[in-house]
Every structure is written in structure tokens, then in C-alpha cells.
Amino acid sequence: MELIWHGVLKAVELVFSLDVEVWSITWRSLQISGCATFISLLIGMPLGIALALARFPGRGTTVALINTGMGLPPVVVGLFISIFLWRSGPLGFLELIYTPTAMIIAQVIIAFPIVAGLTMAGFQALDPKLALQLLGIGASKPQLLWLLVKEAKLPLLAAVMAGFGGVISEVGASMMVGGNIRGETRVLTTATVLETGKGNFEIAIALGLILLALTFAINFLLTRIQQREQLRWPRLS
């Protein structure tokens, strides 16, 4: 218990002493995972919308692949990205291995199926007749799409939260393709693993708590936005 308590105290100390190392790791985590989440949204949302609204050859296979991708083990992603980006690998000439870009690529591959799958589910939960009704009062195709996105904003926010939550907390892929290089690719999760391995439990706990606080703060913000839009259910007696 004492170990945990010291860890908490150390975390508070590290945060409030404005420890440069800790703050740079935290800021890098946010940058990499934020960027990966943003790219995942750019790919996953249109894909999810297309899978929900359109019928095209190969749709069933794509849906199955997306659903499988929602549970992709990060270490498997890390393994394949490493092979591709390895200096002797097919994309080795890009010299991306052990760079933040490689970590972003890995995190995008982890997050975009989650975003696409949840976006698809959110759009499929809309009444199919809604689109017809909106066309019936003169909506153009882009207007229709925008109105449907607005109507599905609650599940879309859930997709953002799940995507970000998935990548900020993953360690396997980041460790494998980023290499946990100090000042370059070290993020909260990989730093926590490193400090635990070295027996520096106090710092590991501190980093873990910062990661938890960060994840909580971002999800709290998104949840507030989501719940503000949520319908109030009647009180059941």
C-alpha cells in the first residue's frame, strides 16, 4: 500500500513541479494519439457511413473485416508495421521505423476500424425512413448526409471516444514501431512499461495516473457533450 501511496504522491509532485520530462512525454502522447484519432476519423467515419447507407459489391466482406479490425491485438499491428517499415522491409526506404510517424500509422490501423464500426452501427440505428422524409422536403444529397450526421452525433461521439481510448492506452504497437526512444518516441504507456521494468514503481505509478487522468479528462469532456444531447428518460417508479 505504501508503494501505491508513494506513487500517488510522486505523481502529484511530478505534475506540479512541472517536470519537463513528464510533461514532454504527456504532450507527445497527446500529439501522437490525437493525430492518429483524427486520421482515423477521416478514414473511419466516411467508411462507416458508406457501409451503413450504401450497397455495393464486397460490402459484406468489408463489414466482416471492420468488425474483426475492432478487436485487432496491438502487438499484431505492431509486428506487421515493423516488418513493413523495417530497414530491409518493403517500405524501409521511407525510414519511418522508430519515429512518431510509425506510431501514428500503427495507432491509425488500430483505431480506424473502431471508428468505422461504431459509425456504421450509429447510422444503422437511424430510422431508414428518415432519409426518405428529408428527401421528401427537398434535401439535396449533401444536405441529407449532413442532417444524418447531426442526427447520429451521439454514436459518432462514442466512436471518437472509443477510437481515442483505444490508442492512448495501447502499448504493444507503440513499443514495437516507436522503440521507446527518449525525447522522440517515448509516450506515457511505453514510459510506464520501461519504469516498471527498471523497478521504478513510484514513477511508473505516477505516469499511469497521469495517463488515467488524461483519458478521464478527455472522455469526461466528450461525455458531457454527448449527454447534453441525450434525451431524458422518464423516471420509472
Place this chain on the structure above:
Amino acid sequence: MAATLVSLRGVVVRYGETVALQIATLDLHSGEVLAILGPNGGGKSTLLRVMGLLQRPSDGTVMFRGKNAFEGNLLRLRRRCATVFQEPLLLNATVHENAALGLKLRGLSNHEIARRLDPWLERLGITHLRGRSARSLSGGEAQRTSLARALALEPEILFLDEPLAALDPATREALLRDFQGILNESKITAVFVTHDRNEAFSLAGRIAVLHQGRVAQIGAREDVFHRPASEIVADIVGIENRLPGVVEDCDGRYVTICVNQIRLRVAGQLTPGTRVIVCLRPESLMISRDNFRASDSNRLTGIIKGVLAGLMHQRITLECDGLPLVALIERQPCVNLKLAEREMVTITFSFSAAHIIITHQ
């Protein structure tokens, strides 16, 4: 002759191998209210979607003011129409935002939106709800919002897909009255899909009866309701008494038809030997206890098999020499008569009350 707004020519809609709609020809004239009447699953809503330019037919052409609608700027044409559906699906926004949506999609200013929308909110009695969340509305309020949204667009054609079907009877009655008023006042061209005969008769000047995706009959409502072209139409428009018989005699004005050994005189001119179906609306039968005899009327004696109480009418099932008949009698006279099961009564109907459908010349 009013201008033709929408014309369908050889329109076919297929879902896979199934032909859901097959319309050889159908015209919608400016200023008319056309009801599309038929049983569920008969292709009514598909027809409405095709006419409202919301669904491209598999074959055939849909002309809007003489031009092929699906070859031109579809959005521009679609914006000259508005459709109201059975289930008003409103966005998660206020009543006003929902009602103004169609105008907003057309890029109108707030001032113009208010000018066009406010009178309809007032007319439909929902002005006081304008700030309310659409998700907290009753079915009737939501449908009124949906109607205001469509009417504020000042459409050339208003399409209505069973807009009253999902409402409770009291709300339906109130909205039906409002509808009648609006359609009469605005002289708007409207296409109204319904399976309810009363709604079709109350609102439309012309009725198209749709059966299994085909127009079984189209014409003025009196014609369709009182002079159905086929037994199927007779069934759809509520003519429960359909008696198969053979023409025995014709005196130039009336024909004598033998139905189950009973001879009925019906206005018309037909060759003896023609096989026919005599159609009698249940409300055109009169029932009396005495030996009532009226000129120009058929008179039968029958036994009451059942009396079903109703608010406006009582439904009496009868049997006349093996011939089953149904009569709808206004409630008060029926109560006064104290009709009861197994009672012998006299049934009369005028020679002109029956309509003849020829089945075999």
C-alpha cells in the same frame, strides 16, 4: 381541362423478381386531390414515392409538367413537391426548427421563413409548441409539425402517405377535419395514399384503386364507390353485398336478375343470359318489421343472423332464402326498431341502389 402536373407512362417497379408496381398510365391534374386507395402491400406507397420523384422506377417514364422528371434536374423538381409520411420522423430539435427545415434547406432567410411558416403553425394549432423539443410531442402534434413543414414549402403537389393512419381516432378525426379545410381553402394539388375508405371519400375528388400494384379503377369518387368496375374494386370500396346472378329479362329500363332463386330488379340494360354480380352497399338496404312496400324497390324477407352495435351504425347480418346480406342501419332507427337475432324482417332496396358488374357476356 386542368393542366397535367405528373404523368406516369408504363411505370414498373421491381424488387428483385417481384413486380411491386405496374402502372400503364396515370395522370395527376392541377388542383385535384387524388386518393390512392387499396389494401396494405398493394403498392400504394411505392406509387407515391415514384410520383413524388423519391424513387426511380425500374421501367417507364414519370413526366413532370410534360418533361421526363428523372432525366432533368431532379432536386429542382423535387423541391416543387413536399411529402408527408405516416410516421413523422422529426429531428432532435425544436418544433420550429423541424417545421422550418424544408425552407432552410432552400436557403431562405429567417424573415422569409417566418413569413411562410408562422401562418401554418397558427392554422395547425401548434404555435404554442414552437420552442418544444420535437421528441416530446404526441403523435398528433408531431404529424401537425410535419404537415406545417410541408405546407410552408408552398408545394405545387403535396404527397401524403397515410398521414392519419398512426393516430388515435380522436386525433385522426380532428386532423381529418383540418385537412379537409386546408385542401378546400388552398386548392392545392394533393395525392393522398390511404387504406381507409372514409378518408379517401372525405378528402379526394378522384380515387385510384390500387390492387397488387396495378390500378384496378380510377375515376370520380362517386363512380368508384358506387359503380366499381370489378369485384375486387367493389370489395376494396366496401361493397360487402356482392351477389352473383344471371340476367333473365330486360325491359329496356330494368333488368331482372336471378340470384340464388331470388329475382331482383336493377336499373340497367343487359342481354338475358349475361352473368353478373349485383353490388349493394350495406347502407342502401332498409330493414322494417312490417310488410313495407315501396315503388321501384326490391323487397325480400329474411332472418336476422346477427346485430353488431356501433357508435354511428349497427351492422345487421341477414339471410334471405340462403342469400347472405349485410346492412348498415343508422343507430337510432335501429334502436327504435329493437332488432334482435332470429327475427324475420323485410329488406328493401331501390332498383337504382344496385350496381351491376358483368362477369360473363
